[in-house]
Amino acid sequence: xxxxxxxxxxxxxxxxxxxxxxxxxxxxxxxxxxxxxxxxxxxxxxxxxxxxxxxxxxxxxxxxxxxxxxxxxxxxxxxxxxxxxxxxxxxxxxxxxxxxxxxxxxxxxxxxxxxxxxxxxxxxxxxxxxxxxxxxxxxxxxxxxxxxxxxxxxxxxxxxxxxxxxxxxxxxxxxxxxxxxxxxxxxxxxxxxxxxxxxxxxxxxxxxxxxxxxxxxxxxxxxxxxxxxxxxxxxxxxxxxxxxxxxxxxxxxxxxxxxxxxxxxxxxxxxxxxxxxxxxxxxxxxxxxxxxxxxxxxxxxxxxxxxxxxxxxxxxxxxxxxxxxxxxxxxxxxxxxxxxxxxxxxxxxxxxxxxxxxxxxxxxxxxxxxxxxxxxxxxxxxxxxxxxxxxxxxxxxxxxxxxxxxxxxxxxxxxxxxxxxxxxxxxxxxxxxxxxxxxxxxxxxxxxxxxxxxxxxxxxxxxxxxxxxxxxxxxxxxxxxxxxxxxxxxxxxxxxxxxxxxxxxxxxxxxxxxxxxxxxxxxxxxxxxxxxxxxxxxxxxxxxxxxxxxxxxxxxxxxxxxxxxxxxxxxxxxxxxxxxxxxxxxxxxxxxxxxxxxxxxxxxxxxxxxxxxxxxxxxxxxxxxxxxxxxxxxxxxxxxxxxxxxxxxxxxxxxxxxxxxxxxxxxxxxxxxxxxxxxxxxxxxxxxxxxxxxxx
Numbered sequence: 263x264x265x266x267x268x269x270x271x272x273x274x275x276x277x278x279x280x281x282x283x284x285x286x287x288x289x290x291x292x293x294x295x296x297x298x299x300x301x302x303x304x305x306x307x308x309x310x311x312x313x314x315x316x317x318x319x320x321x322x323x324x325x326x327x328x329x330x331x332x333x334x335x336x337x338x339x340x341x342x343x344x345x346x347x348x349x350x351x352x353x354x355x356x357x358x359x360x361x362x363x364x365x366x367x368x369x370x371x372x373x374x375x376x377x378x379x380x381x382x383x384x385x386x387x388x389x390x391x392x393x394x395x396x397x398x399x400x401x402x403x404x405x406x407x408x409x410x411x412x413x414x415x416x417x418x419x420x421x422x423x424x425x426x427x428x429x430x431x432x433x434x435x436x437x438x439x440x441x442x443x444x445x446x447x448x449x450x451x452x453x454x455x456x457x458x459x460x461x462x463x464x465x466x467x468x469x470x471x472x473x474x475x476x477x478x479x480x481x482x483x484x485x486x487x488x489x490x491x492x493x494x495x496x497x498x499x500x501x502x503x504x505x506x507x508x509x510x511x512x513x514x515x516x517x518x519x520x521x522x523x524x525x526x527x528x529x530x531x532x533x534x535x536x537x538x539x540x541x542x543x544x545x546x547x548x549x550x551x552x553x554x555x556x557x558x559x560x561x562x563x564x565x566x567x568x569x570x571x572x573x574x575x576x577x578x579x580x581x582x583x584x585x586x587x588x589x590x591x592x593x594x595x596x597x598x599x600x601x602x603x604x605x606x607x608x609x610x611x612x613x614x615x616x617x618x619x620x621x622x623x624x625x626x627x628x629x630x631x632x633x634x635x636x637x638x639x640x641x642x643x644x645x646x647x648x649x650x651x652x653x654x655x656x657x658x659x660x661x662x663x664x665x666x667x668x669x670x671x672x673x674x675x676x677x678x679x680x681x682x683x684x685x686x687x688x689x690x691x692x693x694x695x696x697x698x699x700x701x702x703x704x705x706x707x708x709x710x711x712x713x714x715x716x717x718x719x720x721x722x723x724x725x726x727x728x729x730x731x732x733x734x735x736x737x738x739x740x741x742x743x744x745x746x747x748x749x750x751x752x753x754x755x756x757x758x759x760x761x762x763x764x765x766x767x768x769x770x771x772x773x774x775x776x777x778x779x780x781x782x783x784x785x786x787x788x789x790x791x792x793x794x795x796x797x798x799x800x801x802x803x804x805x806x807x808x809x810x811x812x813x814x815x816x817x818x819x820x821x822x823x824x825x826x827x828x829x830x831x832x833x834x835x836x837x838x839x840x841x842x843x844x845x846x847x848x849x850x851x852x853x854x855x856x857x858x859x860x861x862x863x864x865x866x867x868x869x870x871x872x873x874x875x876x877x878x879x880x881x882x883x884x885x886x887x888x889x890x891x892x893x894x895x896x897x898x899x900x901x902x903x904x905x906x907x908x909x910x911x912x913x914x915x916x917x918x919x920x921x922x923x924x925x926x927x928x929x930x931x932x933x934x935x936x937x938x939x940x941x942x943x944x945x946x947x948x949x950x951x952x953x954x955x956x957x958x
Contacts, residue, residue, distance in 0.1 A: 297419065303368060316357050409671060419460055434446050460535075472501045472505070482543065508563075514533060523879055527539070538558075550806045563590055572671050585640070591641055614635075614639055617702070626698075651687060720746055739755060845889055908947075936951060
């Protein structure tokens with residue numbers, strides 16, 4: 263989330279222009295890229311236009327580890343310096359004049375551009391994609407590592423014509439020459455350069471149009487055509503809802519969404535072009551367990567909150583993540599109903615309350631606050647602000663804020679001032695309690711939930727009665743159960759109080775045939791009472807991969823005489839994108855001696871061990887590592903795959919792998935094996951394992 267800056271020292275900026283040299287405003291950037299995936303090299307050209315209001319003697323751009331072949335100012339050579347981080351143009355720039363700065367360069371980005379799949383033999387899995395997150399676009403484009411410099415970018419990319427290329431903006435032209443295709447995209451409005459993005463891969467797309475006539479392009483892998491609908495389910499409804507709810511027209515030319523493999527996060531809201539993890543590419547059964555709706559709505563909401571109006575710096579991050587989280591919750595309310603919305607706010611409140619109880623509460627104005635604070639406490643602050651001001655004033659204030667700061671930058675005080683002026687209310691107390699206070703106002707949150715949700719009010723009454731009444735827990739719970747139709751209330755009762763309930767009560771819960779109530783039992787109950795065997799076996803017929811995973815394991819453990827039956831029943835089920843059912847099935851099948859002969863069971867074990875390989879998405883690899891490390895000795899290939907995972911670009915997976923590798927190295931035999939295997943490694947993998955083994 264970034265910017266271009268001007269001269270000599272600090273990097274502190276204000277909206278649209280540098281505070282160090284506020285007389286310079288960059289307005290347009292025409293970018294052309296040619297990418298060689300084998301060499302991981304980008305050759306680029308960018309022509310910037312900028313206007314000088316007050317004379318300055320230099321400007322600079324952020325440019326990480328780039329070699330410049332040509333630097334022209336108004337088509338003439340100009341003096342410049344590079345230092346590995348910046349390119350500095352030295353000239354006496356005249357006030358009132360517009361300049362063009364042309365740069366030709368090449369670079370091998372150390373980050374931000376990710377080449378996925380090019381090292382294996384699966385051509386249809388090859389991808390390139392970017393993740394600028396804050397200040398990293400300068401690894402592939404001379405640009406601005408600050409959010410305050412906003413530029414209208416046009417992006418042209420040349421690549422193998424067998425692939426599809428998507429980038430910010432409207433596709434204006436496609437040209438093909440000698441098997442190389444050039445896609446030219448145009449942006450009408452300025453944006454921060456951290457929101458520049460492109461993705462290259464094997465894609466088809468589904469084209470929709472919003473009610474306001476905005477094109478919605480939903481990309482998917484050709485092999486996943488049957489998953490496009492459940493993956494993108496409700497997308498148009500969410501888009502139309504957000505435009506109406508926010509009250510400000512979608513500000514960009516179109517909206518694209520592309521799944522990518524091994525993404526660093528759930529999604530990223532690049533301007534008009536969201537990239538998201540293909541772990542959300544799902545079938546209709548998986549929709550029950552892990553759907554894209556929340557992430558979809560969250561990244562879409564960022565097109566207003568973060569992209570249209572951008573924070574000045576990290577102290578104002580609430581204006582991005584709290585707002586996107588809140589409007590995503592509102593979109594889910596529109597899709598799934600009020601009960602879903604308020605129970606989700608309850609789970610959020612519990613998480614924030616636990617953070618505070620651990621003495622880790624944080625203010626929303628703290629730039630170092632956690633994601634939980636920025637996202638969840640931020641969403642709660644907006645829910646309370648809406649309740650405080652009333653819906654009409656709240657919405658009017660949001661529109662006024664977006665209108666005033668559109669295509670620019672704002673801070674928290676700017677937002678609060680706008681809301682105060684529109685509502686004619688003093689928000690000092692709100693700001694102190696919800697934004698600047700480190701405590702989460704849990705009791706106020708619970709009161710709000712009780713006032714707005716019948717089922718949550720009932721839940722808190724139940725909790726109180728269970729702690730004060732002389733009746734048995736089941737007697738109390740049965741009364742509340744009979745008097746409520748809420749599946750959200752019932753599944754939470756089961757999750758928290760199932761140990762207090764008789765087999766007859768649990769049997770009745772199973773017989774509701776509500777998939778979420780049954781799933782709550784599948785997850786919560788670690789022991790299968792003899793009288794509930796039939797009910798637990800019936801879970802293997804539910805249309806939920808999370809339920810199937812839990813039911814398969816628990817039935818297999820508690821009823822060993824029927825293991826063959828359970829394995830036969832679930833043999834051909836893959837499960838979620840991380841193959842949760844298939845990997846568990848392989849583990850259990852390889853351990854069940856009477857399921858198949860030793861040779862076949864060995865094949866099952868080898869298939870399981872094969873899923874740690876780099877050709878699989880990291881979610882699959884991580885689950886495979888977990889199962890294997892808990893039951894089997896890792897093979898040589900598993901150990902090499904673990905070293906590979908320890909230098910993976912996705913930080914969550916890398917952290918997991920390094921922790922497992924450290925644990926493995928505490929075993930002297932495994933350490934000796936890794937020392938021997940290190941001779942088969944090279945590059946970053948070799949450097950990392952040698953450092954862990956302390957080899958010279």
